[in-house]
Amino acid sequence: MALASSQLRPHSGRLSYNDLDPVKHREKADFRRQVAWIPQQVTPPPGLTGGEEFAYAGRLKGMPRSNAWQASERALDRVRLDELADRKSHPVSEGRLRRRGIAAALTHRSTLILRDEPTSGLDPRQRWIFPRLVEELTGDVQALVATHQTEDRYDLYSQVVVPDKATVRFQGTAAQFHELADHGESPRAHAGSAYAHLVGKEI
Structure with a gap:
C-alpha cells in the first residue's frame, strides 16, 4: 500500500496509474490527487472540525480554498457524517474513523482508494454497514483492498x-x-x- 500510494519508491520495476508515474516529479502531484490511501489506523488531526479537516485534505492535494470547502461538505454528506462539519475532533467509533478516511479521499475526488484492513476492529453492525457504503461508491471510485478477513x-x-x-x-x-x-x-x-x-x- 505504501508503494501504491507513492509513500515509498520502488527499488526496481515501475508503478503507474492512469499512465502517471509518481517517481517522476512532474507527475507525482497528479498521481496523488487521483490515488488516496486509507490506512488501517485513521487518526484525525487534533483541533480541527470535520469540515476543516477534509477541506485541509483537499488543500494538500492542490485544490483552491473555496473548492476544497465545498468538496468537504459534499464528502461529509456522502459518508453520512455531515453532523461533524462544525464539531472538533473527539473520540469516535472505529466505523466513523473509517468513514472519515473515505470522506478525506472523496474531498479531492480520488478515482482509486487504497484501503488497508478496512473492517478490522469493527463491531458486527459496522462490518455490515461499511461494505454497503463501498457499494454505493461503485462507479465513482475504484477500491484496492488489502485484507486478511x-x-x-x-x-x-x-x-x-x-x-x-x-x-x-x-x-x-x-x-x-x-x-x-x-x-x-x-x-x-x-x-x-x-x-x-x-x-x-x-x-
Missing part, C-alpha cells in the same frame, strides 16, 4: 490477488477464486477455503 463479503470484489512470500499464487476474478474452495463449504467460507488451498495452510 476472508469471511467479509466474499461477493463484494470483482478481482482477487493472493500473494504469498513474494509470489503471486492467484490472480483472477472473484468467481474463479471461489471455485478453488472445497465442495460442501458454505458460501461465506469459500474465500478462506480457497485461500488455504492456494497457500497450503490450514485455517
